[in-house]
Amino acid sequence: MTFNFGFAWHILPMLAKAAEITVFVTVVSFALSLVGGLLIWWLRTSKIALVSRVTSGFSDFIRGTPLLLQVFLIYYVGPRYGLVLSPIQTGLIALGIHYSCYMSEVYRSAFGAVNRGQQEAARALGLSPWRTFQKVILPQMYPVVVPIAGSYLVYMFKDTPILSAITVRELMQVASQIGSTNFRYMEPITIVGILFLAMSLLAAWASRVIERKIAVP
């Protein structure tokens, strides 16, 4: 069994197409989790004890259970309760919710890293709570959030193969299909590995560049 470059070249277009889906799923669910994380964090800091309790319990539960199981739950149990989603929608929602809970923790720690006096000073100067958050607190949270969000982006990217279990046609799914139809697993899996490595290095590099851009001097 040797690496057949002709065959590798032959299957490259199929894998490139699958890579598009992988990237699409990653980017969309990353955007979802950035917003969702903010929402969960906001609910957790709610003044109503019940709301914050329930949200933090939910967040802990999601972070304590595997993504694959959550994907199965939404995909197989959802239709019983009238929640019919295509595989890719399921994937987006599951990944989005899963990483929202992680992102909410990131926001929380970033908020904790901002000096409390900043908020008090801004409020004392007569800024409204929303303006305080938007103009004073948030810009100071970026340096903490960005590197961690960048590493979560890579994690999400590496979690997309889980969606192959519910027949999303992403890289891993297509690679194993090619493997089983041609009885050659060597080339597709190797190419997928290289693609994943390249793309996660790219994402890590991008996150480092942004990190340097927004660094507080």
Added chain:
Amino acid sequence: LPFFGISLSPTIAAVLALGLCFGAYGAEVVRAGMLSIPRGQREAALALGLKPLYVLFFIELPQAFVIMLPPFANLLVLLLKSTSVTALITVPELTFETSAISSNFGVNIFIFGYSMIAYYAMSRGIFAVTGTLEHRFGISSRLTPKQMALEPI
């Protein structure tokens, strides 16, 4: 791999893959832990005439161990959750059995609910144990954001 004449059972393959992958993450944690020990500790110990290996095992590692506890707890929970992926290569573990049962007896939210609760209980258990260890060894500081997110690459 079977093409190279190496046939592994699903379970062995899963253990190997997870072990190697998380071993790499673990190495990062250990590295960060060792780097956080001031150089002076090692230099002082060597200056006192202790053997290098002795310094490593009795001076540096005990200090690094305490620092490495919280990230290792996170890593362990991550590993616990990652074992569910091995269901895809038919390792008969919790997630695999869950989907098997639900395909045999009809899809039911309770089947999934039970196994999710089982996973949750296990991850709580891990945090409980490491939490006690942390108290035992005298650090109760909160995790810094850097420790919270393990570098993926």
